[in-house]
Amino acid sequence: MERNRPGGGLYVLAFSVALAVYAGSAGGVVLHPNPTPGGPELEVPAGQRPSDDVVGRWSSSASVVALSPRHIITTAHGGGGVGSSVTIGGQSYQVGWYYRHPTADLRVAVLTDLGEEPDLQDYVDIYRGSDEDTQTFVLGGYGVGRGDPLQTFYNDQWVTYGYEWGEGGNDTLRWGSNRIDPSPGFDLFAVWDGPGIAAAVPYEAIPADHDSGAGWFLDDGGEWKLAGLTQAVERTGESWYRNSGNPELPDPDEMYAVRVSTNAYWVDMALDGPLAGDFNTDGTVNITDLGALASNWQASGPGVNWSDGDVNHDGKVNITDLGAVASNWKHEYAPPAAATMGGGQPVPEPGTLALLAVGAAALALRRRRKG
Ligand SMILES: [Ca+2]
Ligand SMILES: [Ca+2]
Ligand SMILES: [Ca+2]
Incomplete structure (x- = not known):
């Protein structure tokens, strides 16, 4: 199957002012709905994910992850400059300055406050192993989340093959999960499998707009570590898990993250200064x-x-x-x-x-x- 690759037509989850001003408050990553009508959202429960205070948002654009009492990390393409606001751990701060990775889509920002120094209580360490592939990760982000179903008429009935993205801004945090699939030559890679597919994990999820810089977390011996930062997805405005022409065929959308472990030296340097x-x-x-x-x-x-x-x-x-x-x-x-x-x-x-x-x-x- 022909696949798009990063830099070759993949949709980068960039800054979007237009989406931010829409009314409504769908939020977070795109999750499959609960098959039970009226049932709760199928979101990774508290206790099986990092603290909500670890993930924040950079103004109305990207998501961020806390790495120290005053450092956050996100993708470089996510937008927002010095003096823009970051909301994390229930507080808003200003970006004092930031360090841009010379080649990778990464940047670390140092937060300032108009009054006292920032003192984030919850933050994570970075993942330093090289065994990310095949591990199940937890994905947390402030993206737009799931919108209306995409359906096709097939075998005398309407069949859902994906979802439009929601119309909210980046005001809601949501937690999903997925499995990292090996993809030689690329950073971290996963696909959004449909319900009932053997490869699907519980709370199978895919990022949407404003999830740029959202964390891919691995459980490292009982401690959540940051393994990746959401960078791109295959499709814009909607996410598919089945083929639209023949919904009997799976057609899971792809997602990519910047790998953190291979940039550990740089992240450490940015935190040290x-x-x-x-x-x-x-x-x-x-x-x-x-x-x-x-x-x-x-x-x-x-x-x-x-x-x-x-x-x-x-x-x-x-x-x-x-x-x-x-x-x-x-x-x-x-x-x-x-x-x-x-x-x-x-x-x-x-x-x-x-x-x-x-x-x-x-x-x-x-x-x-x-x-
Ligand atoms: Ca100066
Ligand atoms: Ca230099
Ligand atoms: Ca998957």
Whole structure:
């Protein structure tokens, strides 16, 4: 069967203002309905899933997962900048700044508060194993959830082959489940099987709009760990589990998540804080970072981010930030554990000399970009 692949027509669960303003409050991931008329929603029960306070939402766009008292992680494509709001654990915070992964669809944001420091009580560690495939995971997200059934007339009766997405915004958290299927060459992968299919798990679910950045959690010896972040689904606006032309045939929609375990080093670095001046968070302070700073030289405003060259988070890119680049010039990030094992820190270069060299290079870069 011909399948779409990420980057080749898959629907990325992106920011959607239009959906956010609709009335109504369907929510969360798309779950199959209870076959008992009037029965409760078939949602993963409390006690078999992480705490509700672990998953939040980034303004009216994506879902997020808490990793520390003040750090959240989500996909990079989900939208929302510095100063936008994140609601998690029953509280709203501001995004102070965020770190964007140099290649993967990931970013870690640091929350700030207008009054006291954020102190999230519930958060999870990341999954560090490489045995995700075939494991059953729990999926939590603030997506739009299930809407009306999609039906086709077949063998003298109406048969449901899928569901439209709901029309709510991202105001409701819902918990589903699924099984990770092996998919060589891709990150985490699963399909939305129909009820009664042998491969289906209890509370079989698929993400919908606003579930970008929603967590795929694995039970790691009794502790919930973050294994993936929802990135894309096969179809937009609706989810299928049977073939629309012949509903006797299963046709489960695909879903994808960014794998966290293979990016563990980067996530740890983002939580620890990258080197001052490492604006693209690749672990080194070099000409690429200087270029980022140079192209935003003297920029100021509430939306200025770390990636723009703002080391000290004052909303300005200026000589203070350039000084940090100079002090760490050509330095490489070392995890805290390595530093205490006698690895030592790189010897700083003579500050003034480096600052002069870096400053001259910044100006040269800037002139070249202008010209
Ligand atoms: Ca499945
Ligand atoms: Ca860098
Ligand atoms: Ca600054």
